[in-house]
Amino acid sequence: MIIMDKLTKYELGFFPTPLHELENLAAAFEDTYRIFIKRDDHTGLATGGNKTRKLEYLLGDALAKKADTIITAGAQQSNHCRQTAAACAKAGLGCHLLLGGDPPEHVTGNLLLSKMMKAHIHYTGDRRKGEDLDNLADQLRKNGQNAYVIPYGGSNLTGAMGYVEAAGELKDQLSGQGLHIDHVFFASSSGGMQAGLLLGMALHGLDTQLMPIRIDKTEMQGMTLQEVVKRLVNEGNAGLKLPVPVDTDTIHTIDGYEEAGYGVLTEEEKAGILTLAGSEGILLDPVYTGRAFHGMLDHLQHARIAPGSNVLFWHTGGIPANFYYASLLS
Numbered sequence: 001m002i003i004m005d006k007l008t009k010y011e012l013g014f015f016p017t018p019l020h021e022l023e024n025l026a027a028a029f030e031d032t033y034r035i036f037i038k039r040d041d042h043t044g045l046a047t048g049g050n051k052t053r054k055l056e057y058l059l060g061d062a063l064a065k066k067a068d069t070i071i072t073a074g075a076q077q078s079n080h081c082r083q084t085a086a087a088c089a090k091a092g093l094g095c096h097l098l099l100g101g102d103p104p105e106h107v108t109g110n111l112l113l114s115k116m117m118k119a120h121i122h123y124t125g126d127r128r129k130g131e132d133l134d135n136l137a138d139q140l141r142k143n144g145q146n147a148y149v150i151p152y153g154g155s156n157l158t159g160a161m162g163y164v165e166a167a168g169e170l171k172d173q174l175s176g177q178g179l180h181i182d183h184v185f186f187a188s189s190s191g192g193m194q195a196g197l198l199l200g201m202a203l204h205g206l207d208t209q210l211m212p213i214r215i216d217k218t219e220m221q222g223m224t225l226q227e228v229v230k231r232l233v234n235e236g237n238a239g240l241k242l243p244v245p246v247d248t249d250t251i252h253t254i255d256g257y258e259e260a261g262y263g264v265l266t267e268e269e270k271a272g273i274l275t276l277a278g279s280e281g282i283l284l285d286p287v288y289t290g291r292a293f294h295g296m297l298d299h300l301q302h303a304r305i306a307p308g309s310n311v312l313f314w315h316t317g318g319i320p321a322n323f324y325y326a327s328l329l330s
């Protein structure tokens, strides 16, 4: 690593993830656009997803600090928590997950997988955004454990380093295929991926326009998603040796698609999920990628992207949640 050389990485995933074209989908738009997909649903760690990249850096840091237990938080169908449970199983670390709400009647989807990988589950009722992380860490430390706290969504600068690196991976793939991508659509929620990509684009000289579809309308510790991304990018501007710092005034999120609320599957999102499944044999998820994909289709359908553009959908995983939403998808 040329930057942040104090960070060590613990390898967990399969990289580079595939990048390929969606010709059947493009045909549905009469080939007005070329449409590509980056398959971070194939990163590894118990069905893949974007948290693998973050966890390589987070667990690297935890292991360097001789942690024996990881604590993190999320929703009951959190992909981040499921992937953390998988990473801990592989690294031989204990894993505590703080999940919002009350114990469910049926354990399925991501929650089932986390339990299968031996995570200790704590249900935290209305405290849904990891408010109790530090309390649990103190409690475990009193019992002699060396607990390492991973924030909600794995979105601090250490986790975001996974996407700083991913921007370089994409750049190499595009140069290798002689391709230029004009717009990159993806689901943005706790901000780590977006911040990492922005910093990584500056570091690696990747020239493309990010189209971050906002997923969750609730704020995180009183901050909007845009503010969270700005804060992380400011930290990165200060801590990474970038040729040119990222201009934080240009940071934006695409808002409006989150109106139905987090985890609520709309009819349009369901239609988008079934379109990709039926035309390309690729599965999205009902919370993140289904929403972001619908956002991309909406932009293409209404020609909000210039005809002739090359667009890329960055698939961020989430497959197990389909089973939790089975009755809405069948």
Ligand SMILES: *Cc1c(COP(=O)(O)O)cnc(C)c1O
Pocket: 049, 050, 051, 079, 080, 153, 155, 187, 188, 189, 190, 191, 192, 193, 194, 285, 288, 289, 316, 317, 318
């Ligand atoms: C966590 C997650 C995201 C959002 O990534 P952030 O870094 O939290 O913005 C997108 N898609 C899926 C499937 C996720 O699990």
